[in-house]
Amino acid sequence: MGSVIKRMAAECIGTFWLVLGGCGSAVLAAKFGGDGNPLGIGLLGVSLAFGLTVVTGAYALGPISGGHFNPAVSIGLWAGGRFRACDLAPYIGAQLIGATLAAYVLYLIASGAPGFFIDPNAPGTFASNGFDAMSPGGYGLMTAFLIETVLTAVFLIVILATTHARAPAGFAPLAIGLTLTLIHLISIPVTNTSVNPARSTGIAFMAGAPAMSQLWLFWVAPILGAVLGAIAYRCLDGESA
Numbered sequence: 001m002g003s004v005i006k007r008m009a010a011e012c013i014g015t016f017w018l019v020l021g022g023c024g025s026a027v028l029a030a031k032f033g034g035d036g037n038p039l040g041i042g043l044l045g046v047s048l049a050f051g052l053t054v055v056t057g058a059y060a061l062g063p064i065s066g067g068h069f070n071p072a073v074s075i076g077l078w079a080g081g082r083f084r085a086c087d088l089a090p091y092i093g094a095q096l097i098g099a100t101l102a103a104y105v106l107y108l109i110a111s112g113a114p115g116f117f118i119d120p121n122a123p124g125t126f127a128s129n130g131f132d133a134m135s136p137g138g139y140g141l142m143t144a145f146l147i148e149t150v151l152t153a154v155f156l157i158v159i160l161a162t163t164h165a166r167a168p169a170g171f172a173p174l175a176i177g178l179t180l181t182l183i184h185l186i187s188i189p190v191t192n193t194s195v196n197p198a199r200s201t202g203i204a205f206m207a208g209a210p211a212m213s214q215l216w217l218f219w220v221a222p223i224l225g226a227v228l229g230a231i232a233y234r235c236l237d238g239e240s241a
Contacts, residue, residue, distance in 0.1 A: 004087075008094040010065035014057040015098030018050070018069050019199050023127035024106050025049035026192075043188050050193075051181030058173035067173070070196040071095055071219075076156040076226030080234060082163070092198070099202030107206045120208025128207035129194040129218045137189040144191045145221045151183045152195045152225030153232065160233040194218040195225070 026046045033039035041049070058067035066083075068074045071092040077083035107126075110116055118126050124136045131144035139147075158179045162172040180195075187193045194200045200218035204211040 004090060007065040007087075008090050010061040011068060011091050011094040012098035012101075014061045014065070014067060014069040015095040015198050016102040017057050017098075018053040018196075019099045019102035019202055020106055021053035022046070022050035023103070023199070023203055024109070026124075026127040027106060027110050043185070046188065047181045047184035050184050051177040051179075053177075054180050055173045055177030058176060062173065065091075069095060069098075069198075070222075071198050072152055072196060072222035072226040073156065073159060075223050076152075076159070076230045078230075079227045080156070080160050080230035082160065095198040096201060099198040100205060101202075103202035103206045118207060120210050124192040125211070126203060126207040127192065128203050128211035129192045129200045130211060130214050131191060131217065134210055134214055135190060136192055139190045141217070145217055147187050147190050148194055148218065148221035149225035149228070151187055152222040153229035155179055155183060155195055156226045156229030157233045157236075160230065160237075164237070191218075195222050197222055 029041045031040045074091045162175040184193045197219040
């Protein structure tokens with residue numbers, strides 16, 4: 001029991017760090033200074049922030065829990081034969097708690113700025129994910145579903161490959177973090193990038209009803225993609241994990 005609690009705590013903390021670091025960079029730093037004094041980190045900076053949270057979180061907490069920080073990753077690892085089904089519910093619960101706590105802490109921080117306001121109808125408001133009118137680039141439902149599915153599938157292939165017993169030891173967090181950076185560079189304009197149902201859920205609670213109404217896609221597409229990626233890798237690998 002103690003081991004399970006420690007692993008759940010690690011997943012909660014790791015997911016908290018991912019959401020606070022990644023979404024925090026989007027909310028607080030992406031457009032800091034505005035057009036008149038552009039000191040913000042922009043799309044590239046936000047993408048790097050998400051990747052860095054995974055790198056640092058995986059190195060720090062991976063030895064305890066495996067460093068999933070994402071329900072789609074946990075489900076994909078199960079589909080890939082690397083994770084027990086009985087651990088899915090505790091991991092996903094811990095990830096959702098961590099993401100929601102991080103979103104609330106981020107809200108408390110952001111609301112300290114003069115004139116802070118969350119417009120629930122604005123695309124990507126409070127780093128939320130969305131499609132159609134809620135997409136940063138106005139991309140539709142099918143496009144959003146496709147990109148979230150495909151990118152999560154690739155993400156799982158990289159995770160399974162770099163954590164394989166025959167892969168070079170110690171480099172998996174770097175490869176996984178860089179992959180998440182690239183995923184964000186590709187898809188921020190489309191959906192504001194999820195590939196992580198916990199990240200989407202925690203932020204949607206703060207962003208408002210429109211983000212909540214579209215949240216289903218950011219569960220279904222990443223989980224579908226994770227399972228497809230795991231199946232693809234097992235077909236390619238042809239060996240036990």
